[in-house]
Amino acid sequence: METNIALYKYCVRIADTSLILAQRMCEWCGHGPILEEDIAMSNMGLDLIGQSRGFYSYAAKLESKGRTEDDIAYFRNEREFLNRCIVEQPNTNFAFTMMRSFLHGCLAYLQFRTLVKSKDDTIAGLSEKALKEMTYHVRHASEWIIRLGDGTDVSHEKVKEALENLWQFTDELFEMDEVDQALIKSGIACDISMLRAEWDQMVNEVLAKAKLERPLGGYQSKGGFNGAHTEHLGHLLSEMQYLPRAYPDAIW
Amino acid sequence: MSTKDNWPTWEVFTQQKNGAAHEHAGNVHAPDAEMALLNARDVYGRRQEAVNIWVVPSVAITASTPEDMGPFFEPGNDKMYRWPNYYKTPEGIKQI
Amino acid sequence: MNQPQIQEDEQKHVDAFNARIAAGKTIEPKDWMPEKYRKQLLRMMSQHAHSEVVGMLPEGNWLTRAPSLMRKAVLLAKVQDEAGHGLYIYSGAETLGTDRAEMIDQLLSGKAKYASIFNYPTLNWADMGAVGWLVDGAAIVNQTALAKCSYGPYARAMIRICKEENFHSKQGYQIMAHMMSGTKEQQEMAQDAINRFWWPVLMMFGPSDADSPNSDDLMKWKVKLYSNDDLRQRFIDRTVPQAEAIGIKIPDDKLKWNPTTRHYEFGEINFDELKSVITGNGPCNKLRMKQRNDAHKNGAWVREAAIAYAEKRAKE
Numbered sequence: 001m002e003t004n005i006a007l008y009k010y011c012v013r014i015a016d017t018s019l020i021l022a023q024r025m026c027e028w029c030g031h032g033p034i035l036e037e038d039i040a041m042s043n044m045g046l047d048l049i050g051q052s053r054g055f056y057s058y059a060a061k062l063e064s065k066g067r068t069e070d071d072i073a074y075f076r077n078e079r080e081f082l083n084r085c086i087v088e089q090p091n092t093n094f095a096f097t098m099m100r101s102f103l104h105g106c107l108a109y110l111q112f113r114t115l116v117k118s119k120d121d122t123i124a125g126l127s128e129k130a131l132k133e134m135t136y137h138v139r140h141a142s143e144w145i146i147r148l149g150d151g152t153d154v155s156h157e158k159v160k161e162a163l164e165n166l167w168q169f170t171d172e173l174f175e176m177d178e179v180d181q182a183l184i185k186s187g188i189a190c191d192i193s194m195l196r197a198e199w200d201q202m203v204n205e206v207l208a209k210a211k212l213e214r215p216l217g218g219y220q221s222k223g224g225f226n227g228a229h230t231e232h233l234g235h236l237l238s239e240m241q242y243l244p245r246a247y248p249d250a251i252w
Numbered sequence: 253m254s255t256k257d258n259w260p261t262w263e264v265f266t267q268q269k270n271g272a273a274h275e276h277a278g279n280v281h282a283p284d285a286e287m288a289l290l291n292a293r294d295v296y297g298r299r300q301e302a303v304n305i306w307v308v309p310s311v312a313i314t315a316s317t318p319e320d321m322g323p324f325f326e327p328g329n330d331k332m333y334r335w336p337n338y339y340k341t342p343e344g345i346k347q348i
Numbered sequence: 349m350n351q352p353q354i355q356e357d358e359q360k361h362v363d364a365f366n367a368r369i370a371a372g373k374t375i376e377p378k379d380w381m382p383e384k385y386r387k388q389l390l391r392m393m394s395q396h397a398h399s400e401v402v403g404m405l406p407e408g409n410w411l412t413r414a415p416s417l418m419r420k421a422v423l424l425a426k427v428q429d430e431a432g433h434g435l436y437i438y439s440g441a442e443t444l445g446t447d448r449a450e451m452i453d454q455l456l457s458g459k460a461k462y463a464s465i466f467n468y469p470t471l472n473w474a475d476m477g478a479v480g481w482l483v484d485g486a487a488i489v490n491q492t493a494l495a496k497c498s499y500g501p502y503a504r505a506m507i508r509i510c511k512e513e514n515f516h517s518k519q520g521y522q523i524m525a526h527m528m529s530g531t532k533e534q535q536e537m538a539q540d541a542i543n544r545f546w547w548p549v550l551m552m553f554g555p556s557d558a559d560s561p562n563s564d565d566l567m568k569w570k571v572k573l574y575s576n577d578d579l580r581q582r583f584i585d586r587t588v589p590q591a592e593a594i595g596i597k598i599p600d601d602k603l604k605w606n607p608t609t610r611h612y613e614f615g616e617i618n619f620d621e622l623k624s625v626i627t628g629n630g631p632c633n634k635l636r637m638k639q640r641n642d643a644h645k646n647g648a649w650v651r652e653a654a655i656a657y658a659e660k661r662a663k664e
Contacts, residue, residue, distance in 0.1 A: 019417075026411040026420070029427050030404035031639065033647025034259070035435050036280055036291040038404070042428035043294050049421045056417070070416045094650045140290055147283070150660065151653025158649070236412075243415035243473055250531050252415040252473070252523075258449035259651065261442070278508075279439050281448065283654035284661065295432055298425075299512070318379050 001182040007120070008062045009082065009179045010189055012072065013225050015055035016083035018130075019073060020233070021104065022048035023240055024091055033094055040140060044101070047133040054126040074244040078227075078234040085224035086169035088233040092162070095148050095155070099162035102141035106202045107173045107195065109134040114190035123188060142206045149210025156211070163207070164215050171220040173199075261310040262288035264295075266302035274306055282307075369570055374500040377443035385569055386444050388562060389499055391460075392571065393441035394451040399463035400434035402455075402636050406470040407479055415473060422519050423476060429516065433509045440501035456641050464622055465545075465552045467630030474527050474534070474541035480520015482542070482549040482587065488517055489583045490553070498570040521590060528594040542591070543599045550614075551622040553580040559619070584612050 025045030032038035056069035086104050091097045112134055115127035148159040174192050183189030207214055222228065244250070259281040265274035277296040282288035288307040296302060316324055332338045341348060361380045368375065375381055404427050411427065414420035438448045454460035465483055470476070488510065495506035527538040554560055554576040566572040574582075588605075591598050602615035624630065 022420075023412055026424060029411055029424065030401075030408035030431075031643040031646075033643070033650035034281065035401065035431055035438075036282065036295060037647075037650075038431045039298075039428055039435070040291065040294040042424055042431070043298065045424050046421060046428070049417060049424065053417050053421070070418075073417055074415075094647065136293075143286060143290065147287075147654045147657040148650070151657045152649065154649045155653030155656075239412050243413060247531065247533055250415075250534050252419055252526060252530075258447055259655065261439075278436060280435070283651075284658040287654065295435060298428070298432065315378070318376070 001178050003182065003186060003188070004062050006179045006182040007188065008059050010183055011055040011059040011062070011123075013082040013084075013179075015052040015059065015072070016081050017087050017104075017108075018048040018055070019052035020081070020083045020236065021087035021101070022046075022052060023236055024087065024089075024097070024100075027091055028097065037094075041097075044133075044137050044140070047130075047137070051126070051130045051133070054129070058122050058126065070244065074241045078229055078237055080227055081229065081233060081237065082225050082227060083229075083233075084169070084172055085221050085228075085230050085233075086166060086173065088224075088230060088236060089166060089169065090232055092165075093158060094144075095158040096162040096166070098141045098144040098148065099159060099166050101137055102145050102206065103166055103170055103203065104173065105134055105138040105141055106199050107192070109138050110195040110198055110202075111190060111192060114195065118189070119187035138202075145206050145212075146210045149207075149212045159210065160212055163212055167215040168219050169221055169224075172222055172224055175222065175225055177226070259283050262292070262307040263310050263313060264288075264292040265306040265308070266292075266296055267304040268301060270303055274304070277301070279310060280307075369498055369568075372570075373498075374503060375498050376500045384565065385571075388565060388569075389502065389571060390441055390444045390446055391562075392566070393437055393444070393502055394446075394454065395461050395463075397434045397437035397441060397451065398455045398460055399466065400430045400437060402462045402466045402640060403483075404430045404434075405636055405639050406466055406468070406632075407476060409470050410473060410476050413473070414476075419476075419523070426480065426516050426519065429512055433505075433512070436505040436508060437502075440499075440505040443501045452644065456637070456644055458628065458637060461626060463552055464625040464630065465548050467625050467632045467636060468544065468548050469632050471544070472537045472541060474524065474537040475545070477520050477523030477527060477538065478541035478545040480516055480518075481524055481590070482520070482545055483552070484513060484516040484520060485587060486549050486552050486583050488513060489579050489586075493573050493579065496570075496573055502571075521594075524596065525594045528596055538596055542596055546599050547617065547621075548625075550580060550584070550617050551619070551625075553577075553583065555619055555622065556617075581611055584614055588612050 022045045025041050025048065028041045029038060029045070032041055052073070053069050056072045060067045060069060060072060084104065086100055089096070089100055109131065112127040112131040115123055116131055118124040118127065145159060148155040150156070174196055176192060180189050180191070184191050204214060221230070243252070260283075261279045262282050262285075263279050264277045266277045267274045277292075280288060280291040280295050282291050285307060289305060292305050292307050293302075297305070328334075362382060365375070365379075365381060365385075368379075375385075407423060407427050407430075411420065411423055414423050438451060441451060442448055451460065455462065470479065491506050491510050491513070495503055495510055497503050497506070524538055524541075527534040557563065557575045557577045560576055563572060563575060567575070588598060588603065600615045602613065604613055605611075606613050625633070
């Protein structure tokens with residue numbers, strides 16, 4: 001696979017994942033459990049929008065068809081979105097949101113930590129900033145998982161339910177294909193299968209502190225990073241994209 | 253109103269750059285110290301205002317009262333010898 | 349102590365307090381203050397804080413639909429600032445002896461008021477421009493004055509807020525300017541937005557001075573430094589040229605420059621509408637209260653869990 005094509009796709013996958021999660025974070029703004037948490041979730045949303053813009057811009061540059069970050073974000077359909085399915089899952093409640101941020105965040109943290117050493121300078125640069133952000137997101141989410149898990153009976157039940165519902169999207173976090181293979185060879189991308197053990201350790205540690213049991217077996221979704229999504233994504237996109245689609249000539 | 257619904261407040265002190273003194277920034281509500289630190293970071297660090305943060309339970313602060321103002325601070329008024337410009341430097345000497 | 353003695357002491361306090369106000373000094377939380385000063389301030393500050401928090405909702409309504417990633421980021425940062433500003437003002441108000449949870453309870457039960465403007469819906473993207481430009485523009489006029497008010501914690505919160513809010517009104521104006529120089533549909537959206545928001549924004553400054561029941565005390569105590577009508581005029585004077593610069597029409601046929609007074613004259617404000625919105629009968633009062641109540645109710649188990657966890661750890 002040609003490096004530029006692979007790299008374009010690699011960037012869009014990262015950007016889509018950050019953007020879709022940001023979109024979910026936006027939904028919380030003004031509706032959080034306490035003012036401080038509204039501010040925290042908005043901060044995370046802002047970090048994620050920033051990440052997506054960085055990776056989209058680079059993808060647009062690699063593609064060199066004169067498209068912008070917004071063209072890529074707003075003018076593709078659900079089958080063309082390459083995010084991991086976990087981030088498109090609805091907020092449901094605060095426990096779901098924190099669990100989603102946690103499970104995805106641990107991988108994103110490990111991935112960016114490796115990509116900081118990427119042979120591609122732009123990827124390395126974008127990852128350096130994202131790494132700092134994800135370090136904080138994981139810390140924030142972990143603290144909440146622990147408090148919810150070891151808080152009250154009600155909170156324990158809710159966070160347990162969140163874990164059990166979101167677990168089916170965790171194998172997918174480690175999925176790779178020829179895009180990754182091509183870029184791993186040239187030292188640009190990271191081999192996420194190598195990060196599994198460390199992810200397991202991070203997750204297990206927090207789950208133990210939260211008095212939660214790690215789910216076993218069950219269905220595992222596949223292929224979000226190649227456009228196979230859950231039913232939630234289409235709705236999210238139709239809301240997110242409607243204005244630029246309705247007025248394609250407008251500049252905002 | 254139950255206490256369960258009202259998290260205690262923590263006073264937040266931010267250090268704006270390395271080597272500077274921590275200054276009072278405001279407060280946050282938080283259930284415990286670690287969350288207070290995270291909340292302080294999110295509330296008072298949105299514009300890169302801090303390189304380091306302290307959080308202190310508001311109840312741990314003991315403050316002087318307005319009535320203390322006279323006895324606490326006015327006795328310093330007549331001790332001008334605590335200030336370097338009280339001392340005249342002999343002519344021709346640039347530095348002591 | 350006998351009764352005359354108590355009255356004499358009270359009078360001493362009042363005199364000292366008035367002297368401090370007259371000398372332009374700030375009052376701090378532990379200073380003696382007349383009960384009425386405390387009450388009025390608490391009412392005003394908690395209303396202000398509630399307005400910031402409820403004010404997140406009309407703009408929050410467009411976060412997921414912002415038409416570009418840059419606009420999405422700017423809007424999220426702005427709405428987030430409003431949460432922060434609510435927090436600063438609550439924190440200032442708490443120094444008057446009422447905790448935040450109690451103030452929020454008063455909001456949620458409908459006992460406390462908040463800015464009337466947030467009871468109007470945001471119906472198209474240009475409303476993000478109109479709200480930023482006009483509502484935040486009006487807020488800045490108001491808050492710049494409050495930054496010099498006599499209560500220290502309020503004044504300090506305002507200074508911080510004014511510094512941070514500087515970009516809010518600018519980003520709103522930029523959205524409007526972009527839309528006015530855009531397609532015909534965009535221009536129509538922008539005009540539609542200002543048609544709906546102009547008059548409610550003028551109402552934000554409150555009833556006219558003749559009908560402003562709390563104003564006298566607040567001005568005497570230098571909590572308010574300018575009257576509602578003064579601030580409203582100041583806002584109109586600075587906003588009209590901005591509207592002209594981008595070619596948007598202010599929906600007021602009576603609006604015209606008076607070279608003698610050097611102020612704009614404007615049409616009559618429908619204060620009956622203001623009254624009914626403030627007393628709970630605006631287009632979105634029920635919705636806003638439901639949104640805030642839902643958030644509070646849905647978050648209760650989260651707040652409780654965190655306290656339960658902290659208590660367990662404290663026992664270890």
